[in-house]
Amino acid sequence: MQLDTFVNTLKTNNAKGYLVGGAVRDSLMGKVAKDNDYCVTGISQETFESLFPAAELQGKDFPVYRMDIDGEYCEVALARTERKTSTGHKGFTIHTSPTVTIEEDLARRDFTINAMAIDLETKELIDPFYGQEDLNCSLLRATTKAFSEDPLRVYRAARFCARYGFSVEYGTMQMMKSLKAEISSLSIERVLDETNKAFMVGTPSLFFRTLKEAEVLDVHFPEIDCLSEFEQNPEHHPEGNVFEHTMQVVDAARYLCDQLPADSELIVMYSSLLHDVGKAVTKGIHPVKGTVTYITHEAAGVPIAEKFLDRFNLKSFKKAILFNVSAHMVFHDAFTTMRLPKAVDFVEGKFELDGDSYIRKPGVVSSNHILDYSIVCIADAIGRLKEPRKLESVLKLTANTITTFRYRVPFYIKGLFSELIKIFKDYDSADRVYKAILIAAQHKAILEIYHEDARRVTCSLDIEELKTKYQGEKLGYAIHSDKRKQRIAIMRESRNKIKKYLETVKE
Incomplete structure (x- = not known):
């Protein structure tokens, strides 16, 4: 009609x-x-x-x-x-x-x-x-006092703030605070729906910041709400507490998902939200420096994240998200310094002997899409700015570097540092971010080169004969061990390609 x-x-x-x-x-x-x-x-x-x-x-x-x-x-x-x-x-x-x-x-x-x-x-x-x-x-205001009759509107308000970058009018914020008791009556499905929508828009951190300002974040997101209580070492985290860092990471992940073809954006976003929840239970003090530490927070975060995912009925995402939580620190500097066999196991997964049988632990490619894992780790590396307003400018440079950093394509590496100096007007800040971007670009490139070349790997053994000797995971272990030798050589070559590339572009 x-x-x-x-x-x-x-x-x-x-x-x-x-x-x-x-x-x-x-x-x-x-x-x-x-x-x-x-x-x-x-x-x-x-x-x-x-x-x-x-x-x-x-x-x-x-x-x-x-x-x-x-x-x-x-x-x-x-x-x-x-x-x-x-x-x-x-x-x-x-x-x-x-x-x-x-x-x-x-x-x-x-x-x-x-x-x-x-x-x-x-x-x-x-x-x-x-x-x-x-x-x-740019103001979000309740139409009438009837706003306070529906607790779901608290989450809708937070989502609209994330979508449009709005702030909440004072009287409306007071009504949101008054609804805390009723918010717990909402079904987890409705909360999940609003959260998922907030994750798909421009500034998802405003969803959580708005809920926190309304003093209701702890109702459905206690693991995130408590992170504001934990300060960090300013040498590595000039942005402040763990909640502030997490919010920058969430926004960075959203931006990178928009620029890069992520396989599952929700896996990336929930991984970014949960990546540091283990810091709530691992706070310590360095015995010499006296600075705060969060040693093994990655492993400690896994059961906390798992409980969160079960509560929100996100079980289909668990394998990938829990891997990202447990392994997000590897990407910063450890991946290129790992022994080659360990690096292969990290990417492919590995078999461990448990009594008389083997158990296969997941790796990047067996639990994830390489780019999804990379985005989470890159977002974590970049989301550490003392001035959050500069995050978007840094992310533009980061996305450009990640997409143009190819071992067959010239890359003007000095130009990256010059642009960062313009943004920060401070050598130390620019240098820290510069190194984080380059390390992230290297690791992502190595992973992608390795993964592409490793596709041609085949078992050199007679599989039919192996089947007469082994079954189940033992058979898988035998095939995996044979392929592993070829994969180690491919990992070595992938690293060498990027090493030579860096030597070329730094000249």
Whole structure:
């Protein structure tokens, strides 16, 4: 159905149609809306269905339809009001009637930026709660005090902050704080859904920072909330406590996922969120320097991360995320200094004897996509800036370095340092980040060269004969051991290629 036909049909029957919600908000922000939602006033459900028989009723509790308008499958709802009747985000009584006005319908919406409408006939903006003004001020404000009737809106507020870089208006923040007791009534699925959406937008750290400011982060994310209590050695972490570092890493991971073809963005994002949770249980003091330490925090973080993933029903991600948590420190400097056999085991996984049988422990390629693991580790290396506002500029250089650092392609290495000096205006800060970027680029390149060349490795033994001697993991161990010799040679060659490349570009 053409939009004009839809509007004229409503007008003929003394009804009106409005474009509402996100489409209006995005239009005023100069963005292209993902989809268009409409609200209709002045009409009964029976009349609407008789006028538009092709409309498909979706809602059980109130009349909302799906129908084709201008070639798009849109949502069309009849105007309604809501009244709180019990706790939780579902405890509402819905009232719909031809007498409900567009202003009354908009009043039930969560934020002023979502409580605007455009009259489809006159093209007039209907903005009874000054949402356009809040948009211009990058402010998230509750439409009415009814905001506090739905605890899910706390998470929606945090997600909108992450999506648009907005801050929360004071009165709205106070209402968010008052909802802490009710937040625990939310299903983990609803919290997970909001979190996943926040992870897919520009500044996901604002999701967690907003929840923390509202003093509710500990309800569903206690492992993350407590990280603000743990300071770090400023020599390696000038950004401050572990929570601040984690937030920078999460934002860095999001940026790198946008620039690089990550295989599973959610695995990268949850790995980044959880990579340092082990620091909450490993704090120590260096016996000589007197500085804070977090020795073996990677291993200590695995059971904490596993508990988190089980609680959020993210079991399908566990293998990859737990590997990333346990091995994120290897990428910083240990990978290129590992003995070759150990480096191969790290990438491919290894067999360990357990009594009379072998157990295979996962490696990078058996639990992960190499790029996913690399992004987590690169984000961890870069997310250590004393001035977080410089993170985006550093990430642009990092992404450019990672994508152009190829052993067959010239790379102007001195230019990288010059650009970092411009950003930091401080030699020591620039040098520290410069080294982190170069190490990350080297490790990623070695992993990719190795993985590409290792694909041609085949077992030199007679597999059918081996099957007569071994079964299960013992058979796997025999084949793995034979291939390992070839893989060690490939790892050596991969390292040499990058070593020669660096010697060339540093000249």
